[in-house]
Amino acid sequence: MAKPDLQIKLDIRKTLRSGQREFHLQASFASASQRIVIYGASGAGKSQLLKAVAGLMTPDAGRIELGGVALFDHSAGLDLAPQRRQVGYLFQDYALFPHLNVRQNIAFGLQRGWFNPLSRVDHEALRYWLAAFELDAVAQQLPDQLSGGQRQRVALARALIASPRALLLDEPFAALDPALRARMRGELDALQRRLAIPMIMITHDPDDALAFGEHVLRMDDGRITDVDDVERIAQYEA
Numbered sequence: 576m577a578k579p580d581l582q583i584k585l586d587i588r589k590t591l592r593s594g595q596r597e598f599h600l601q602a603s604f605a606s607a608s609q610r611i612v613i614y615g616a617s618g619a620g621k622s623q624l625l626k627a628v629a630g631l632m633t634p635d636a637g638r639i640e641l642g643g644v645a646l647f648d649h650s651a652g653l654d655l656a657p658q659r660r661q662v663g664y665l666f667q668d669y670a671l672f673p674h675l676n677v678r679q680n681i682a683f684g685l686q687r688g689w690f691n692p693l694s695r696v697d698h699e700a701l702r703y704w705l706a707a708f709e710l711d712a713v714a715q716q717l718p719d720q721l722s723g724g725q726r727q728r729v730a731l732a733r734a735l736i737a738s739p740r741a742l743l744l745d746e747p748f749a750a751l752d753p754a755l756r757a758r759m760r761g762e763l764d765a766l767q768r769r770l771a772i773p774m775i776m777i778t779h780d781p782d783d784a785l786a787f788g789e790h791v792l793r794m795d796d797g798r799i800t801d802v803d804d805v806e807r808i809a810q811y812e813a
């Protein structure tokens with residue numbers, strides 16, 4: 576059954592300080608697309624924005640609403656804990672636990688807190704995702720015994736196993752070499768269509784925007800603007 580489109584409404588402000596430097600995130604957008612790409616140069620504020628949606632960064636002000644549910648509302652004193660936001664997060668470097676094998680890394684996505692990673696394992700879900708991503712043969716291996724593509728699949732499985740309402744992807748292909756990048760783009764594209772899971776991807780790569788950007792936004796120095804014509808991004812960047 577097709578899931579309804581994700582409705583995200585975000586309007587946040589955050590000042591980040593390091594030494595004498597200040598960075599002002601002042602981002603506002605709304606979208607009902609299943610495939611949102613936020614595109615911008617390194618340092619534009621993309622990761623901070625995605626972390627705010629996931630609950631890993633607390634804005635100074637504003638509101639974030641996902642699928643009709645308020646995740647953060649500064650004036651109402653609401654700040655839902657990350658594990659209650661029902662979003663899957665794929666970190667840029669995948670952030671797999673080096674001392675846990677593939678099976679344990681994926682199972683980690685099921686538990687609610689950050690303690691006792693092996694409690695409450697849903698064996699059926701685990702079997703499903705190991706099979707879906709062709710990871711059965713490497714289920715007992717540690718992350719450093721995997722290929723780049725396998726590592727990405729483990730991280731995706733960990734993000735998806737708890738059936739999140741949305742998938743947040745931080746530069747999902749940056750850690751891959753060009754040939755693998757093209758293949759994994761195809762895999763993620765097919766997966767997103769099959770699961771009909773809404774996703775928000777942040778990237779600096781115009782090819783990602785072309786491949787996934789149903790609704791493309793551009794982030795520049797902490798601010799967001801709509802992009803009407805994705806093809807122009809590629810031309811501009813070329």
Ligand SMILES: Nc1ncnc2c1ncn2[C@@H]1O[C@H](COP(=O)(O)OP(=O)(O)OP(=O)(O)O)[C@@H](O)[C@H]1O
Binds near residue numbers: 619621622623624
């Ligand atoms: N903890 C922090 N303290 C102070 N400044 C920070 C902190 N984290 C990030 N920044 C600053 O905020 C800005 C935005 O960082 P962010 O990581 O969101 O950028 P980005 O667009 O995701 O870039 P990249 O693609 O390189 O990760 C940068 O200028 C960075 O220096």
